[in-house]
Amino acid sequence: MSLKGPSPQHHEGSALRIAIVHARWNETIIEPLVAGAKEKLLACGVKESNIVVQSCPGSWELPIAVQRLFSASQIQNTATGGPSATDLLASSTTDLTSLPGSSASSAGAFDAIIAVGVLIKGETMHFEYIAESTCQGLMRVQLDTGVPVILGVLTVLNDEQAKARAGVEGKGHNHGEDWGLAAVEMGVKRKE
Numbered sequence: 001m002s003l004k005g006p007s008p009q010h011h012e013g014s015a016l017r018i019a020i021v022h023a024r025w026n027e028t029i030i031e032p033l034v035a036g037a038k039e040k041l042l043a044c045g046v047k048e049s050n051i052v053v054q055s056c057p058g059s060w061e062l063p064i065a066v067q068r069l070f071s072a073s074q075i076q077n078t079a080t081g082g083p084s085a086t087d088l089l090a091s092s093t094t095d096l097t098s099l100p101g102s103s104a105s106s107a108g109a110f111d112a113i114i115a116v117g118v119l120i121k122g123e124t125m126h127f128e129y130i131a132e133s134t135c136q137g138l139m140r141v142q143l144d145t146g147v148p149v150i151l152g153v154l155t156v157l158n159d160e161q162a163k164a165r166a167g168v169e170g171k172g173h174n175h176g177e178d179w180g181l182a183a184v185e186m187g188v189k190r191k192e
């Protein structure tokens with residue numbers, strides 16, 4: 001067993017509704033990552049009709065693209081004693097069918113969201129600023145809503161590292177699969 005990666009658990013996802021929100025930069029890496037995540041969602045019993053896939057321009061936009069899945073009233077920090085995110089989301093009036101690229105058949109709560117982006121270091125400090133802000137933003141959205149947001153943002157130093165983490169060209173391991181499994185586990189545990 002690899003030194004890295006979580007020890008495997010099996011969770012049944014047939015009752016879950018999951019969103020995958022992905023950036024469109026470095027799409028030759030994004031595509032296998034999203035496919036790997038979706039493959040594991042389906043393998044865990046998540047219904048195809050309960051998987052909503054949306055995109056945004058780049059990783060910088062991921063936090064707001066994830067947050068807009070919730071209406072303003074749902075962006076509550078449950079630590080303040082407000083209604084739980086579950087209660088709020090259950091009454092969600094978000095019309096997902098109006099969102100671009102949405103395959104949602106109806107509005108409804110998400111049990112987990114996977115945010116997918118690929119940041120590849122260039123010559124400038126742009127990479128560092130986007131990576132830090134995007135990760136902090138995604139952490140804030142999940143804590144504000146109580147809905148797990150799986151961090152599917154690769155922050156790599158070169159194309160080879162990106163390919164190895166998407167399992168392309170027969171190299172490495174597709175991390176998208178790990179994110180799909182994490183989404184099912186966290187979605188199930190959130191309903192417990």
Ligand SMILES: O=Nc1c(NC[C@H](O)[C@H](O)[C@H](O)CO)[nH]c(=O)[nH]c1=O
Binds near residue numbers: 023
């Ligand atoms: O710069 N490199 C990258 C990038 N820049 C665009 C940024 O996310 C945003 O979309 C624009 O700045 C507009 O707001 N976005 C990525 O996902 N990966 C990169 O490697």
